[in-house]
Amino acid sequence: MEIGNELGDYLRARRAAVAPADVGLPDDGPRRVPGLRRDEVALLAGMSTDYYIRLEQGRERHPSEQVLRAIAGALRLDDAATAHLFRLALSVVGMVAAPTAVAPELLRLMDGMRDVPAFVVGAAQDVLAANAMARELYCGFARYDNLLRMIFLDPFAREFYADWDHAARIAVGNLRASSSQFPRDERIERVVGELSVRSPAFTGLWARYEVRPRTHEDKHFRHPGVGEIRLHFEALAVTSAPGQHLSVYSAEPGSASADALILLGRLSEREATLANQTHPAEDGEFRS
Template identity: 40%
Template sequence: MTVDQRQELGLFLRSRRERLTPADAGLPPTSRRRTPGLRREELAVLAGISATWYTYLEQGRDVQASDQVLGALAAALGLNRSEEDHLFRLAGRAREIAAEPEPLAAEIAAVPGLLHEHPAYVMTATYDVLSHNEAAAALFENLRDPEPNLARWTFIAEEARHVVVDWEQEARTLLARLRTVAGRHPGDERFTRLIDDLHEASPEVRAWWPQHEVQAQRLAGRKRLRHPVLGALDYAFTAFHPAEQPEQTLVIYSDPRPL
């Protein structure tokens, strides 16, 4: 693990420790605390590990955690599945996905055009849009740019705050997913550059990123968007990963309902 990876792991553990109260962990109440959440010693006891060793781990020192220890920490912290997966990846205990994405197959690139009135696009793990149809471009005008990127558009373009009805909720979710995927590619310049650009351009990213939120991608749901002609609509969306290109995602919007 690199120094940056160890520091990121420590910050993530601390952020999750500080959100727990003694009551959450089944501990008796104590006197007033100077800092939020559980003490390091309390978490170490719950996980069945040395308090000193856990402190080293949270401080980003050069110590290695086994799968068993990481599982115990995940259980003690009450992590959900996405957070536990992120923890293991930060600790270098999970299989890394190849850094370079597969090239866009012509057959996949053609799919959005086959869907006609249903907005559809294909994007990479870093939210670069590789293919889209005109219905999608009508919703997201940035898709007509030479190198469209939905993460940059969401946080940097003023238009995004109008088009995405629930902008803050959707933007926070996107950032949590970006952190999750970036954790699978430590040191990957594609993610580093995107995250740095978002930090520079967006005060929201600077405020939310230290919270270490992670979330797996939703493969179905509904999203409220403002169509330039039809007005505010509630769309159903579905997402698919091509079998041979799991880092790419085909997103389709359908069943629009007036708000």
């Protein structure tokens, strides 16, 4: 994770993402760097340019909540991004580590969802558990273990996601949100470290400091077995295990994607049958 002046890094990244026209300022032509200038942020936030510069450079360490809210408004930060700003500026301590064990009750609930893909994701975007439909949906990946690693390190991702750029941006923003909630989580640090070394695409997106917790969206996949499929995604927070989410996909009733989802279920049943024939369960062993 970042060290040093993390607040300054965050402010620089966020003002670079705001165009003058976005905040009602005149566009005076090409700029040396993208986004707003420091004096423009200070003007919009109602503070002196010198004070804002000292804050961004790390020479001012005690901004008030009023100042932070003014900066959040100037930079057009949403609720999640504003919460991240407050954590950085006020040294709000987040939870040390996110739990990775999935409760048996949650596993039973997930496995009972036999008609839709469902899986449990941890704070570092590790796939902690998945039902048969989810495993079949992601069957083209070499490893179904961590959504970030799959998107950035597995070549199949660019075939699977119809809009890979969007999927990558959303995934990184979601990890940023987790890192804000769990700023000292070692697993998140390892994922960020590995991807920063191995994926320039990840490094570029991570440097944008977009904090975007993902709760729902429509997704467009290209599955090797069922073809084009459009699914709605919902991430349900597991209140008993902070950082964990039960992710569930569904299709519009009567649509071609609903038919594809039925076919996906048949493929998952076939795979389960073949697996049981190859590796028969011992007496008393549970077979999903």
